[in-house]
Amino acid sequence: MAEARAGSVAPRVFTIPAHRAFADTLARGLMRQAGDDPLALARGLILLPNNRAVRAMTDAFVRASGGGLLLPRLVPLGSPDLGEAIGAALDPVDADDPPPPAIAPMQRRMILARLVGEERRAAGAPVDAAEAVRLAGELCRTLDQLLVEEVAPAALRTLDLAPELTEHWQRALATFAVVLDRWPGELARLGRIDAATRRILLLDRLAARWRDAPPTGFVVAAGITDSAPAVARLLRCVADLSTGQTVFAGLDLALADEEWDALGPHDADPTTGFVTRSIETHPQFHLKLLLDRMGAARGEVLAWRGGSGPDAGSARGRAIANALAPAAFTGKWTALKAEDRRLSEVEAAEFASPAEEAQGIALALREALETEGRTAALVTPDRGLARRVAAHCTRWGIAIDDSAGRPLSILPPGTLLLALAEAAAQRFAPLALLALLKHPLVQSGERRLAWLDQVRRLDRALRGPRPAAGLGGLAEHLGKADTAAWWRESSAMLAPLEAAFGRGDQPLAAMIAVLRETAAVLCGDELWAGPAGRAASDFLADLEAEADRGPPRIDPDGVAPLLQTLLAEIAVRPQQGGHPRLAIYGLIEARLQSADVIILGGLNEGVWPGRPAPDPWLAPRIRVELGLPGLDRAIGVAAHDFGQALGAPAVLITRARRDASSPTLASRLWLRLQAMAGDRFERAREIEAWTRALDDPGEHLPAERPAPMPDHRPTRISVTEIDRLKADPYAFYARRILGLMPLDPVDADPSAAWRGNAVHDILERWWTDHACAIDALRPLALAMLGDAATHPMLRALWRPRLMEAIDWIATRVADDAAVGRVVLSAEGKGEIGIAGVTLSGRYDRVDRLADGTLGIVDYKTGKPPSTKAVREGFSLQLGMLGWIAEQGGFDGLRGKVDAFEYWSLGRSKDGFGYVATPVDADGKKDRIVTADFTRIAHDRFVEAAARWLTGDEPFTAKLVPEYAPYAEYDQLMRRDEWYGRD
Incomplete structure (x- = not known):
């Protein structure tokens, strides 16, 4: 090992350049x-x-x-950011004076949430429990930054910035x-003490112990980029140490002194006192x-010697350093030699969408497996992209x-858990319940299949407007x-949850307990199985145990947002193992990792580097005065991760030209490489072409306009179906012959048809129960509006x-x-x-x-059919009802019809309600x-029946589109493929 040094000498500090695999080189x-x-x-x-x-180091030693x-x-x-505890070797249990234990994260979060809620309430700006917990999480992060940077909270009292801060930041x-x-x-x-404080105590005690009694074996601090003061002292x-070595990853020794010095720190402005941010x-x-x-x-840092891992070459290292130069020095790119900006074995692939990007990355990973022993890894901060790539890989x-x-x-x-809380808060509204x-x-x-059969029946029963709550x-x-019957039995499992959420504001622990118990009844032990189940079990146990330390009461509507906030912060990582040659990493997980092929995905601005998370507690000026890291420092760390990953033997960088909603901007890192490399910025044309070709159907063969000719045709038809038969025969065919009936959406808003049915129900009961007594109509309408089953939007x-x-109807009658x-x-x-078929109708x-003749009245909640439609042979419902009446088709009613009226509840010049007639x-x-009306209607129907019901004419789709406004069967007829093509 390294020889001991006598006297005072320079510290033993080394670096492994970005173009060499760190872990392998160090091992x-x-x-x-x-x-x-x-x-x-x-x-x-x-x-x-x-x-x-x-x-990563274990694997490197094995290799x-x-x-x-x-x-x-x-x-x-x-790392406090990752919620990782310091290694057990640095926290001896037999220490003479061990530091106090660290406070548990959930306990800390709940106490701070209570304090935030109390202070906001005292300031006249109260927040609910869910928001208090969210703000407490942000407060934990800010407090940890103060502790890690060893800034005393009392320093806040010494700042005199009130005149310069807005009222929001002052509060x-x-x-x-x-x-x-x-x-x-x-x-x-x-x-207890804060975990960050305890970490500082442990690191400082370790440093002191090693200074007094150096370890007998070698000590190496490797790949550490945490710039906290305690870490720097260690x-x-x-x-x-005589046997110690500190080894950095990717410290640029070739960076010009002028550029290095430009990184800061800088002094305060003598006129304003404002400390200019370093780069x-x-x-x-x-x-x-x-x-x-x-x-x-x-100048005291030396290049690591004595071993070498996979190496992309020093030329790659120079190109990376030049590409990531400070902005003020990028002008030198025009004067660089070709070899200093050549990114050999680095290719870029640009895709149309995130889905295409994921497929391209999956193809690149699959290609790596074609070479025996070759390894590949995707590195991306975009977890959605990572999940998509993993899903695409399952096709192989x-x-x-x-x-x-x-x-x-x-x-x-x-x-x-979220579904339970949402359903209970919404009083088991159909969508949340299903x-x-x-x-x-x-x-x-x-039990699953039998359960789903019943749930599907319940789904059918809940189609349409929302029923009464609960x-x-x-x-x-x-x-x-x-x-x-099934619902009465099954709903008993949800009754305790309904009762708990129905009691209004109450302690959070009680709400979590009933959620846990209901979840266990619904799912059994399967809920707690696997890494995710164990994480959920631990989370609920911690939250239930510490909830009483948090806000004293919570509104049931706030339980789901609170759970969403806390659950989103818990990362469930895969168990050890995985694919032996392929991997997907986040930026932190990728540090010190190596692979033959590295794919850097999601190179869009706002993704890599990500947008800095705002600090809701301390204004940027205050952070500067306290010496806290700027919100943009994470961008520099992400850029360093990018530079390290670019040092792999072969690199593919990817981006999508748009996201789910809008075009995207290429990452500043992508643009730097592109601007520096110029025509040497190689495109991965092969991967791009493979991605497009993989799902390319080749020749596009759009569907022809459907015109089925079934052997068996209906012999019964109602007057309301005549227009559909004539205007859109295919829709009639799908409905009557195929038996495909459109379903209403679950929890639907009241449609025009639903409102019409409600009015018809009122008017029917007005006749059957009250014989159209004038003073009975209004109470019936009020009773319908007051019914708990009536949709709230309809009532309001x-x-x-x-x-x-x-x-108006009562007055008119x-x-x-x-x-x-x-x-x-x-x-x-x-x-x-009539015409070989049975025609039915309902008036x-x-x-x-x-004068003794009859009058046919049809109620409309909207606009009645136009005269033009009637003259063109459509909207003949009134005429056909008149024909049935004249032919004695209605029991007890027969005679000449001399009035055909639509009584519309729509707006007229005098208010709501008017009579129209064709x-x-x-x-x-x-x-x-x-x-002539009934005869014309009769003749038009006879013609239609002869063509489609007793004849052999095909049921052509959208035969008369202007009178076929409904789109229930447009997807079935593949309308968009052929409509308008002729």
Whole structure:
């Protein structure tokens, strides 16, 4: 190993350039330093940034050894951002004076949420429990930044920026300061400290221990980019040890001094006192800051020697450094030599959409498997893209997991908890209820198929406007339906949840307990199986245990948002294993990893680098004054990750030209490579072509206009179907011959048809129960509007119009009665034989006119058919009803029909309600002569029946489009493929 140094010498600080695989290079170098001593490695200690880096180094040692060896201790420093604890080797249990234990994250979150809620309420701007928990999460992050940067919260009191801050930031700062004042007392009562504080204590104690008693084996701090002061002090201690080495990843030793010095820090402006931000977005900034805090100069850093892993070549390294130069120095690109901007083995692929990008990446991963032993990895911050790529790989039977994990909120146990909370908060409204009952974890196993059969029947029963709220309202709505008995039994499982959510504001712990119990009843043990189930179980246990420390009460409507906030922060990572040659990484997981082919996906602005998350507590100016990291520093770290990944032997970078809603902008990292490389920015034309060709159907063969000619045709038809038969024969064919009936949406808004049915029901009961007594109509309408089953929108928006129209009907009937016109019958039906078929019809009302003839009345809630439509042979329903009446097709009704009227509840010049008619005794206003109307209707129907019902004419789609406005069967007839093509 390294020889001990006598006297004061420069710290032992090294770097491995970006174009060399970090973990492999470090492992081989350490093995060479160990020489022939088989125990030398085992006596060593390697400090690494996180748990994923520990696995990467383990794999690198295995590759370097080609067999078995005794590994050094690999210890993660941990990261508060990832929720990782510091390695056990750095936290000895037998210490003489161990630091107090760290407060549990959920306990901390709930206490801070309560404090935030109390302070906001005292300030006159109260927030609900869900918002308090969300704000507490942001407060935790800001507090951790203060602790990590070792900025005393008391420093907030020394700032005098009130005149420069807006009222919003002043309120936020005041709340933040008060919460921080109260927080130490909460910790003292619990005998706990913050995890970030404990990490600092452990790191400082370790450094002190090593200074007093250096370890006997070697110590290496490798690949650590955390620039926190405590980490910098530990790295300096390691570098000063006689057997210690600090090894950076991708510290640029070739960067010109002028560019290096431009990264800062900078002094305050002498006139304003404002500290100018350093170039935090540069990929070398955080490394420079770490070096400065270590008290080391870049000139003291040496290139790592003694071992080499996969190497993309120094030319690639120079090109990467030039591409990522500070903005003020990019002008040098025009003067660069060709070899200094050549990105050999780096290709770019641009795709039309995220779906196409995912397919292209999957193809590139699949291609890597064609070469024996070749490895490939996708690195992307876009977790949606990662999931899509994994799904595409399944077409070749390749199972590949995203090592960055997936949020618990989108995994089955998490979505079940959210569905339960949403359904209960909405009082089991149809959409929320069906989403819950159809959840894949509900009644899983042998019971699943029988359960789904019943749920599908319930789905059919809930089509249309929403029934009354609650489980009882649903039971009343189902009545004696075939699924009613099943629903009574099944709804008992949800009754405790309904009762709990119906009690209004209450403690969160009680709400979580009933959610957990209901979830267990619905799903059984399957809910808690697997990594996601265990994560959900642990989450609920923590939340239920600590909920009493949080906001005292929560509104039931706030439970689902609160769960959504917390579940989205829990990443469920795959178990060890996975594909041996392929991987998908997030940016943090990719650090120190290597592969023969690296694919950098999602190179769009706002994705890589991502948009900085705003700090709702501290204004940017305050963060500068306190010395906290700028919100843009994460951009520099993401750029460094990009530069490191570009050092792989072969690299493919990808982007999509648009996202789900709009065109995208190429990432600044993509544009830098493109601008620097110029015509040497190679495109992956082959991958782009493969992606387009994979699902290319070749020749496009659009469907022809359908015109089926069935052997068996209907011999019965109603008067309401005549227009559909003539205008869109295919729709008639689909409905009557194929038996395909359109379904109403679940929880639908009241449609025109539904409103018409409601009015017809009122008017029918007005006749059957009250014989059209004038003073009975209005109470019937009010009773319908007051019914709990009536849609709230109908009650709120349609009530004024309906009542005015109902009053108009009553007044009009009374006026007609005064001149000898009386209601003869309402809501009757009948049928006759005609043209070889049976024609049936249902009338809304038939009146006896003063001269003894009949009048047919049809109620319309909207606009009645136009005279033009009637003259062209459509909208002949009134005429055909008149024909049936004249032929004695209605029981007890027969006679000449001399009035054909539409009574519309639509708006007229005098209000709501008017009478329209398609006929006139003398044919005025282009109307049909009254005496001819039934004959014309009869002749038109006979013609239609002879063509499509008793004849052999095909049922052609959209034969007369202007009179076929409904689109229920447009998809079935593939309308968009042929309509208008001729």
